[in-house]
Amino acid sequence: MSFYADNEDIRFYFERAIPWDEIRAAARYKGREVTFATTLEAAEFYREVGASVGELVAKELAPRVAKIDREGATLENGEAHDGPEMAAAFRAFKDAELHRMCIPAELGGLDVPLIVYFLGGEMIARADVSAMTHFSFHGGMGLAMLWYSMQEGTTKLGPDGIDFAGTRFADYIQELARGDAWxxxxxxxxxxxxxxxxxxxxxxxxxxxxxxxxxxxxxxxxxxxxxxxxxxxxxxxxxxxxxxxxxxxxxxxxxxxxxxxxxxxxxxxxxxxxxxxxxxxxxxxxxxxxxxxxxxxxxxxxxxxFKYMLTLMNGARVGVGFEAIGLAEAAMRMARAYAEERHSMGKAIARHEMIADYLDEMEVDIKALRALAVTCALNEELAQKLYMFSEAGDGTAEDRTRAKAEMAKRKQDGRRLTPLLKYAATEKALEIARRNMQIHGGVGYTKEYGAERLMRDALVLPVYEGTSQIQSLMAMKDTLGDIMKRPQAFAMRVAEARWQSISLRDPLARRLAKMSTLSLSAQQHLLTRTAKDKWKTLAKEPMSSWMVALTKDWDPKKDFARAMLHAERLTKILADVAIAEILLEQGEKWPERRELCERWLDRAELRVRAMHEEITTTGDRLLAMLEAQEQEARASGEARAAAE
Ligand SMILES: Cc1cc2nc3c(=O)[nH]c(=O)nc-3n(C[C@H](O)[C@H](O)[C@H](O)COP(=O)(O)OP(=O)(O)OC[C@H]3O[C@@H](n4cnc5c(N)ncnc54)[C@H](O)[C@@H]3O)c2cc1C
Structure with a gap:
């Protein structure tokens, strides 16, 4: 049993879709020994690492999870201890030297790309999401230390290369890489x-x-x-x-x-x-x-x-996205196995239409979310590597300038997509865990199959590392802020999407363009209505002057109320469209992926239409009620002050 070998979608990424050559090219620093002579050799090694993680997790962690869940952790004499089964699984991880996976070789690491770490994390989370959370505070913590020291300038980074070994936290990182601390x-x-x-x-x-x-x-x-x-x-x-x-x-x-x-x-x-x-x-x-x-x-x-915290959180949120996908994968497999085995009214429940529909949706959602997660991880990885390359890369000055521009784009895409991943993957994991319980009927409510454990574990995913509401606010603010910064570019995008929705030859691309049109229309509606709500006169001015007016007199407690009200709906649209774009691109490169894109569009189009309708037609009553409450509170505050 291996969580790598039995997952053809994960293998698709390792074997075909991850741009190993691009990652490798971005990781060429001056004075560094090249570990692998060719990309082919490197990719083979990374696949072996992925496969070993999949085997290890299936052998050492998966069989222990019911006990891990029962045992929990304990606090004795001021020291907290992992339960015996959790400790045993982590001993196995340590013996397999898993914690040094992504740490640079100069600090005792294996130096494998981040994407391997993230997909490995998904496999760990498929077995047990709490183990994955703990795992991320080992090697992941070492990487964060290294990144921080580069940012603050205590790791030398320049024309002579990068002094990984001389980094400020070198001893700590090595301790973490050995698995001696977390x-x-x-x-x-x-x-x-x-x-x-x-x-x-x-x-x-x-x-x-x-x-x-x-x-x-x-x-x-x-x-x-x-x-x-x-x-x-x-x-x-x-x-x-x-x-x-x-x-x-x-x-x-x-x-x-x-x-x-x-x-x-x-x-x-x-x-x-x-x-x-x-x-x-x-x-x-x-x-x-x-x-x-x-x-x-x-x-x-x-x-x-706050700046340093955000740096760490971006990577951590991508990690939680993979965690959520791992948990959802476990729930889907559990649901499918039970639905095939359990019969009702003359056939396996997997053959009953509603249940078949649930299972079909779960499979599409998980693959679609994995596509988004891999894109986010690659943005994170390449932005970091391109930064290092642009400062200390083993290339010409021109190569380094190009790397800088590409890094900026990767960073921007990462910032745009990461809240969408954190939001969509964690909410979906919860929905899938809940459906898994439902498919199990009465036994789903008992501890027999572990469906309830997945449900309990899933519930925290939309809460930690920034709640779903906070992700939605971030996505909304960045999206609307970007329109205000570049109104002309926005107008062009609207016109382009409209034209593409009727002119493109590929029917899937046309459907995506229609979804984009709805997304842009929702954004435009939110911005115009927000402006109208706040400054009755502003709507008459050109959009390019809004940024100054909106930020000059900004009261975050109530301004942007309409946009804040609909932030989650907008985030759902943005995530659906972003995933469709990624899947269409995959379909262009690998025609066998078009079917997944089509299945995604079948469901996402309807959701986007519904969300667009809600955004453009609802909200007045609630906003008026909040405004009245606010006025009442202000009046009673003033009355109290006057009485005193
Ligand atoms: C198992 C677990 C592990 C955790 N691990 C860590 C950890 O390692 N390190 C750490 O520092 N923290 C950790 N946390 C804390 C976690 O990050 C916080 O619980 C989370 O950020 C939410 O904060 P809160 O609990 O104070 O809720 P609140 O901030 O009080 O939010 C309550 C509700 O109000 C919503 N809300 C708040 N503000 C707004 C707004 N402006 N607009 C709309 N809705 C809003 C929230 O989305 C939420 O639904 C962990 C929590 C749990 C449960």
Whole structure:
């Protein structure tokens, strides 16, 4: 049994669709030994890595998941411990040297591309999503350290190449690569989750030049790890009336949570207060932590915490996208197996029309989401590699300039597509897990088959690493902001999509163009109505002048109310269209993929039409109600103030 060999869609990417040559070309730095003589050789090795992960996961993790779910983690004498089965699976991962997969060779790693790591992560999540979450805080944490040190300039990067070995966190990264330690990302606090500007944990710089951290963090995955990235406040919020201004005073720190002393004892600096009692994800530790003067190393400059956090989160959100797909794959396979075996009213339930429809939709959704996830991962990977190549690449000055331009495009595409992936994959995983339970009927509600475990585990996916609503707000703001920045380009896109929807020869391309027309029409509607709602006169002005007017007098609490109301609907449209574009492109390169594109369009077209209808015809009543509530609150506040 192998989670690689039995998945022809994953093999399609490893064997045909991943542009190994492009990845390899972008990873040529000065002074670096070339590991593989040809791309063919390199690709063969990466496939072997993928296949080994698939076998290992099927052998060492999958058989343990029911016990992992039952055992959970424990807290004894201030130390959190993974359950025995989880610990055994991670020993196997360590023995197989899985944690060093993506780390550069100079730091003891295998140096395989990120895409292998992400697809490997999907296979781990197919077995157990809590194991995948914990896994990501090993090698992934090392990569983040390396990336941070490049960004802040402590890893030398220039005409002589990249000094990976001399990087600021070299020792820590090697510890992580060996699997001797792991880390965590500590952002959330009791009163600040989505609202990061409200974070209160603080860092104070002492006379000895050392920063010390104070405060509480909650919900910290793998919070029993050694290396913590902690976001803490170094500057007070300058404008309490602006809900976003608090972001500017945040800084990023690397905190060592404990030291293991030569006498075998552990000296703990960060206190583990409790482990959260969760509905699912029982294998992974989720901890509440207390910082009481714990020393931390500043990353980058003071006040750059939000920027550094976003860098990490983008990759982490792509990771959660793959996690969600892994879980959905498990749910679909479980549903199909049960539906084939269980009979009702004279035939297997898989042959009953409604159930067959569910199974068909699950298969299409998973493959379509994987196409989006792979695209996001490649954007992330190539943007990073092209950045390094443009600074220290082993090519001509012209090559490096070209790399810079390509990097900017990859970055932009990554920023556009990642919230769509996080939103669509996690919401779909939940829907698929729920349908799997339904297909199991009564036994789905028992622990016998594990359908309920998948459902419990799926529920958190649209919550952590930025909720679905936050992803929707990001997608909406970027989309509308882009139109305001380049109104002419938008007008061109509208005209182009309209023309293509009638003129293109390929019927699938025509259908996609029709969907794009609806998407652009929804965007235009939101922008025009938002402007009308706020400034009755603005709608008469040219769109190019809106950006200045809209941002000059901006009240984030209520402006863009209509766009915020419909942000999730818009995100659904954007995700459906983005996936259709990727699948059509695949169909052009590999004709056998056209069938998938067609099946996707069959369902997505209807959804886009429905969402367009909702966006353009609903909202007035709710917005009027919110406005009235706001006015009432303001009036009673003023009355209270006058009485005092
Ligand atoms: C199992 C688990 C693991 C986690 N791991 C980590 C971790 O490793 N590190 C870490 O720092 N955190 C972690 N978290 C915390 C997680 O990131 C937060 O729970 C999440 O960001 C939401 O924050 P919140 O819980 O404070 O909800 P809130 O921010 O209070 O949100 C509550 C609801 O309101 C919605 N909402 C909030 N603001 C808006 C808005 N402007 N518009 C529309 N809707 C809005 C949200 O979408 C949500 O539905 C984890 C959580 C869980 C459950």
């Amino acid at each position: 880390g965590s990302m500590d952002i959330t606090e009791p009163n600040a989750g989505s609202d990061m500007a409200a974070l209160r944990a603080r860092a104070e710089l002492g006379d000895d030049g050392v920063y010390r951290l104070y405060g509480q963090k909650i919900f910290i995955t793998s919070g029993h790890g050694k290396f913590h990235f902690v976001v803490a406040r170094t500057e007070e919020n300058k404008d309490p009336h602006d809900p976003m201004s608090g972001l500017g005073g945040l800084s990023m720190f690397l905190v060592k949570a404990y030291d293991d002393l030569p006498n075998g004892e552990r000296k703990r600096h960060v206190v583990i207060e409790r482990l959260e009692e969760k509905l699912g994800h029982h294998g992974s530790v989720t901890a509440a932590l207390q910082f009481d003067g714990v020393p931390g190393e500043l990353i980058g400059k003071r006040g750059e915490g």
